[in-house]
Amino acid sequence: MSKQIRAAIIGSTGYGGVELIRFLLHHPKVEITSVVSSSSAGESIAVGFPHLNHVMELDLDQVDIDVIQNKADVVFTATPSGVSSGLIPDLLAAGLKVIDLSGDYRLKSGELYEKWYKHTPPTEAHLQQAIYGLSEVFKEEIREAELLSNPGCYPTAASLGLIPALSMKRIDPKSIIIDAKSGASGAGRKLGLSVHYAELNENLKPYKVNQHQHIPEIEQTLSGIVNEQTTITFTTHLVPMTRGILCTMYADLLEPCNEQQLINEYRDYYKGRPFVRIRNKGSWPSTKEVSGSNYCDIGFSIDERTGRVTILSVIDNVVKGAAGQAIQNLNLMMGWDETTGLQMTPVYP
Ligand SMILES: NC(=O)C1=CN([C@@H]2O[C@H](COP(=O)(O)OP(=O)(O)OC[C@H]3O[C@@H](n4cnc5c(N)ncnc54)[C@H](OP(=O)(O)O)[C@@H]3O)[C@@H](O)[C@H]2O)C=CC1
Numbered sequence: 001m002s003k004q005i006r007a008a009i010i011g012s013t014g015y016g017g018v019e020l021i022r023f024l025l026h027h028p029k030v031e032i033t034s035v036v037s038s039s040s041a042g043e044s045i046a047v048g049f050p051h052l053n054h055v056m057e058l059d060l061d062q063v064d065i066d067v068i069q070n071k072a073d074v075v076f077t078a079t080p081s082g083v084s085s086g087l088i089p090d091l092l093a094a095g096l097k098v099i100d101l102s103g104d105y106r107l108k109s110g111e112l113y114e115k116w117y118k119h120t121p122p123t124e125a126h127l128q129q130a131i132y133g134l135s136e137v138f139k140e141e142i143r144e145a146e147l148l149s150n151p152g153c154y155p156t157a158a159s160l161g162l163i164p165a166l167s168m169k170r171i172d173p174k175s176i177i178i179d180a181k182s183g184a185s186g187a188g189r190k191l192g193l194s195v196h197y198a199e200l201n202e203n204l205k206p207y208k209v210n211q212h213q214h215i216p217e218i219e220q221t222l223s224g225i226v227n228e229q230t231t232i233t234f235t236t237h238l239v240p241m242t243r244g245i246l247c248t249m250y251a252d253l254l255e256p257c258n259e260q261q262l263i264n265e266y267r268d269y270y271k272g273r274p275f276v277r278i279r280n281k282g283s284w285p286s287t288k289e290v291s292g293s294n295y296c297d298i299g300f301s302i303d304e305r306t307g308r309v310t311i312l313s314v315i316d317n318v319v320k321g322a323a324g325q326a327i328q329n330l331n332l333m334m335g336w337d338e339t340t341g342l343q344m345t346p347v348y349p
């Protein structure tokens with residue numbers, strides 16, 4: 001069967017880009033027609049990524065909108081924040097659908113973007129045009145998107161874990177604390193001291209405490225659910241592992257309830273949403289149980305002594321936190337089954 005659409009990946013030499021390639025190569029309806037690099041154009045992608053030898057040996061294209069326009073129908077921008085917004089207006093003007101993996105179009109307020117990302121914000125018109133692609137929650141809006149802003153990795157795990165409890169008024173939005181941990185691939189492939197082996201190995205390191213750029217993104221989503229401005233306490237940690245995010249979240253219950261009630265309500269909320277799996281009572285998810293897959297697994301514990309619930313949410317940051325959700329969103333935008341090309345069993349152990 002011939003493929004239905006042609007895809008280009010800008011930032012194809014980063015972790016998000018290479019993960020897009022891994023999944024899209026097996027997608028029955030998408031053909032990768034251009035892999036783009038600003039630093040290695042002209043050489044085969046398999047030179048820098050020998051795991052792609054005999055799998056995909058496309059030569060890297062330079063960043064040239066005319067070339068991309070001729071080769072593709074949809075473009076994934078797996079580029080750093082601040083870079084995406086320099087490319088996307090021209091891609092849209094060329095009539096391409098765009099799925100951006102960066103943080104550039106997630107915040108509706110340009111002022112907030114500038115404050116947290118320290119870059120000049122995109123135009124107001126493009127910020128308003130962008131559809132926020134938390135696939136399970138904004139499915140209807142995503143279907144109409146021309147510019148899809150893929151959520152951040154931490155916001156995906158945190159929001160999927162908190163939204164049902166907030167929408168069912170089970171927890172006090174003012175009481176939310178999110179303790180988040182990520183593997184090193186979350187920082188991308190570029191070199192940096194924090195992911196230097198000697199700094200990362202046998203270490204557990206907090207970073208950007210109360211200063212993380214995903215704070216306003218999570219607050220924007222949760223505020224939209226409860227219809228009032230909501231703030232969170234959010235602490236991120238770097239863990240010596242390659243993939244995975246665990247968000248351990250604490251909130252005050254508005255009235256007593258038991259774990260089984262919560263489990264049933266979450267299963268109802270996510271009914272028909274195949275990538276969110278709610279654990280049975282007493283089963284708490286770990287990162288290895290979703291590794292390499294597009295699943296988000298969620299578990300609970302209620303402490304009757306304190307009146308608080310602990311919600312545990314895990315994803316693979318490069319899959320559900322980036323490339324996987326981006327493809328899930330493409331599927332929704334194209335009117336295809338959202339699981340197309342994504343039915344990968346987690347890699348275990
Ligand atoms: N890693 C993760 O878990 C997640 C990442 N994200 C976001 O996804 C995006 C990609 O992340 P990730 O793949 O990890 O990052 P990487 O640093 O691994 O890759 C970014 C890629 O962008 C390309 N790039 C850099 N500058 C330019 C430029 N000026 N023009 C065109 N391309 C450029 C680089 O390739 P080259 O030099 O070859 O052009 C590089 O390979 C980022 O915005 C990140 O914040 C979001 C969620 C999770």
Ligand SMILES: CC(=O)N[C@@H](CCC(=O)OP(=O)(O)O)C(=O)O
Nearest residue numbers: 081102103152153182183186187
């Ligand atoms: C482990 C690690 O360093 N993770 C990165 C996630 C980056 C990211 O997703 O940045 P965007 O908001 O631009 O998408 C971080 O905490 O900044």
